Amino acid sequence: MITGRNIDVAFGRKTILRCVDVDVPFGKLVALCGPNGAGKSTLLSALVGDVPTARGDIRYNDTDLHRMDAADLSRRRAVLEQSPTLSAAFSVAEVVRLSVPIEYAPAETESLVTEVTAQLGLTRFIDTPVPKLSGGQRHRAHLARVLAQLTANRSLFGPGYLFLDEPTASLDIQHQIEVMKIARVLARGGSGVLVVLHDLNLAAAFADSICLMRDGAVVGSGTVAEVFTARMLSDVYATPISVEKTEGGPLIILPDYHSAA
Amino acid sequence: MAITDAPHRKFPAFNRQQSIFAGLVSAVFIIALAEIALGPVSLTLSQIVEAVSGKADPMPTAIVTQIRAPRLVLGLGIGLSLAICGAVLQGLLRNPLADPGLIGISGGASAAVVVVIVLGDLVIGEIPATLRPYLLPVAAFCGALLVTALILGLSRKDGEMSVGRLILVGVAVNSIAGAGIGFLTYISTDTQLRDLTFWSMGSLAKSGWPAVLVSVVIMGGSSLALLRFTRALDLFQLGERAAFHSGLDVMRIKFAACGICALAVGAGVSIAGPIGFIGLVAPHIARMLVGGAHRVLLPASALTGAVLLLGADLLVRNVAPPQELPIGLATSLIGGPFFLYLLLRTGKL
Numbered sequence: 001m002i003t004g005r006n007i008d009v010a011f012g013r014k015t016i017l018r019c020v021d022v023d024v025p026f027g028k029l030v031a032l033c034g035p036n037g038a039g040k041s042t043l044l045s046a047l048v049g050d051v052p053t054a055r056g057d058i059r060y061n062d063t064d065l066h067r068m069d070a071a072d073l074s075r076r077r078a079v080l081e082q083s084p085t086l087s088a089a090f091s092v093a094e095v096v097r098l099s100v101p102i103e104y105a106p107a108e109t110e111s112l113v114t115e116v117t118a119q120l121g122l123t124r125f126i127d128t129p130v131p132k133l134s135g136g137q138r139h140r141a142h143l144a145r146v147l148a149q150l151t152a153n154r155s156l157f158g159p160g161y162l163f164l165d166e167p168t169a170s171l172d173i174q175h176q177i178e179v180m181k182i183a184r185v186l187a188r189g190g191s192g193v194l195v196v197l198h199d200l201n202l203a204a205a206f207a208d209s210i211c212l213m214r215d216g217a218v219v220g221s222g223t224v225a226e227v228f229t230a231r232m233l234s235d236v237y238a239t240p241i242s243v244e245k246t247e248g249g250p251l252i253i254l255p256d257y258h259s260a261a
Numbered sequence: 262m263a264i265t266d267a268p269h270r271k272f273p274a275f276n277r278q279q280s281i282f283a284g285l286v287s288a289v290f291i292i293a294l295a296e297i298a299l300g301p302v303s304l305t306l307s308q309i310v311e312a313v314s315g316k317a318d319p320m321p322t323a324i325v326t327q328i329r330a331p332r333l334v335l336g337l338g339i340g341l342s343l344a345i346c347g348a349v350l351q352g353l354l355r356n357p358l359a360d361p362g363l364i365g366i367s368g369g370a371s372a373a374v375v376v377v378i379v380l381g382d383l384v385i386g387e388i389p390a391t392l393r394p395y396l397l398p399v400a401a402f403c404g405a406l407l408v409t410a411l412i413l414g415l416s417r418k419d420g421e422m423s424v425g426r427l428i429l430v431g432v433a434v435n436s437i438a439g440a441g442i443g444f445l446t447y448i449s450t451d452t453q454l455r456d457l458t459f460w461s462m463g464s465l466a467k468s469g470w471p472a473v474l475v476s477v478v479i480m481g482g483s484s485l486a487l488l489r490f491t492r493a494l495d496l497f498q499l500g501e502r503a504a505f506h507s508g509l510d511v512m513r514i515k516f517a518a519c520g521i522c523a524l525a526v527g528a529g530v531s532i533a534g535p536i537g538f539i540g541l542v543a544p545h546i547a548r549m550l551v552g553g554a555h556r557v558l559l560p561a562s563a564l565t566g567a568v569l570l571l572g573a574d575l576l577v578r579n580v581a582p583p584q585e586l587p588i589g590l591a592t593s594l595i596g597g598p599f600f601l602y603l604l605l606r607t608g609k610l
Contacts, residue, residue: 049505090553090554099496101508
């Protein structure tokens with residue numbers, strides 16, 4: 001489990017995160033939600049080792065984050081950035097191979113590439129240069145790379161963690177659901193998954209637990225039903241939001257468009 | 262796609278790459294032979310073979326072993342290493358315009374060499390000829406390293422390398438180095454002036470074996486060391502943050518690769534002066550031929566660089582023999598228009 005306690009992050013004099021506690025257990029999908037500027041991406045960056053913490057403690061299965069080097073960290077966690085970039089005209093297969101560790105056998109790498117590209121519906125683009133794909137396809141190609149890194153390291157070093165920063169932002173509804181299903185399957189398979197999500201309905205449908213943030217602090221954490229109440233959401237997003245329960249299905253979250261206007 | 266399809270798809274690509282490499286190696290071989298054979302005195306193949314095996318007259322033997330062979334070896338070393346450094350810097354900085362000359366590394370190395378030639382003679386007297394081959398590469402390396410550190414420090418904007426700042430830092434460094442070189446040229450003696458003028462435009466002419474061997478060993482070693490960075494350079498194409506997520510110690514790789522580039526460029530500049538544009542043009546041509554994967558891009562760039570530099574040298578030596586134009590003129594004549602084409606095509610500045 002990843003445990004973060006009393007995390008403060010500051011850029012210069014500006015404090016971005018204040019006293020944040022967060023857990024990412026193995027086998028669970030945690031959704032990180034909150035309005036723009038709440039500090040979701042900064043918290044994700046702190047948890048994966050991109051930005052230093054001013055205070056607090058982040059541990060990966062009891063190992064201090066700051067005691068691990070880049071190679072150690074890459075074996076334990078895979079990260080999909082909000083806007084992944086690529087400066088070379090690599091094909092989808094070449095991009096997916098990039099993050100597979102060198103310890104992984106070449107033959108297995110090839111079948112892993114085939115498997116993850118198929119999982120993300122990219123089989124017919126496998127030899128296409130990534131810059132020639134559409135925005136959504138490019139995003140899925142990078143997601144395939146991250147999944148390959150997680151899967152290869154899992155078979156070499158045991159289960160790890162997956163961090164996805166708004167993975168569904170540039171995808172159509174079908175692929176949004178596909179990606180969230182993959183994230184849930186990985187969690188069910190033993191990985192710890194943390195997803196930054198703006199779409200509260202996706203979070204309600206797929207997350208095991210929610211971490212709701214506002215102004216650099218966690219204002220609610222727990223199961224979907226505990227955190228996603230009409231009162232809490234309306235307060236955090238400063239707009240009227242209603243929550244409807246469905247028979248055996250996920251909560252439906254609906255902004256009240258008329259009063260918001 | 263079935264897994265079994267993969268090998269079938271790969272064979273043609275592999276063969277194409279093989280034939281491109283075979284073509285590049287043959288081109289290097291043919292131009293190298295022409296470098297030995299052509300010049301004010303043209304030699305036949307049998308004369309060259311006799312000269313190398315020591316059976317020829319003293320004159321052709323001297324031409325081959327003392328004049329043209331060291332020049333060829335130096336040209337090969339500089340062409341290979343400048344092109345590899347260009348490819349590495351372009352990959353590392355994710356910038357198609359990175360070139361040791363353009364971003365100021367060669368300028369820094371040149372200024373340091375001029376300081377040693379002019380002030381060294383003034384302050385400590387004539388530098389002993391035995392020390393000279395070693396002193397100049399050291400000075401050039403220090404100058405190149407200083408500029409590389411400046412570039413790495415000043416071109417960052419919001420945590421990422423900025424294309425505009427990189428080129429502007431290069432312009433500033435080049436103009437400072439140019440002013441320094443100009444001042445030192447002004448106070449230099451007549452003998453130094455003649456040397457400096459010719460050297461500052463780049464030339465493979467003043468190359469005896471001792472200096473050539475020192476430089477070529479440094480350039481060859483650096484180029485081999487840079488070949489170890491191919492996977493890291495591929496990962497850099499994802500951006501520095503994603504490269505770190507994939508397990509790369511980004512800062513260590515960046516400093517190590519840039520330090521080795523400074524060493525290679527410094528070694529070349531110290532003996533042949535700043536030769537521009539090979540580091541810019543060769544990787545681009547290689548990328549068009551074999552694609553962007555650095556495992557093939559670096560060797561292909563190296564061979565292309567060798568072809569371009571030896572070709573340019575062949576040109577300047579044979580345009581109006583026995584007169585010889587500076588090689589920098591030929592490489593700039595090819596590189597300048599290519600650079601403008603790149604600027605227009607990428608439209609990044």
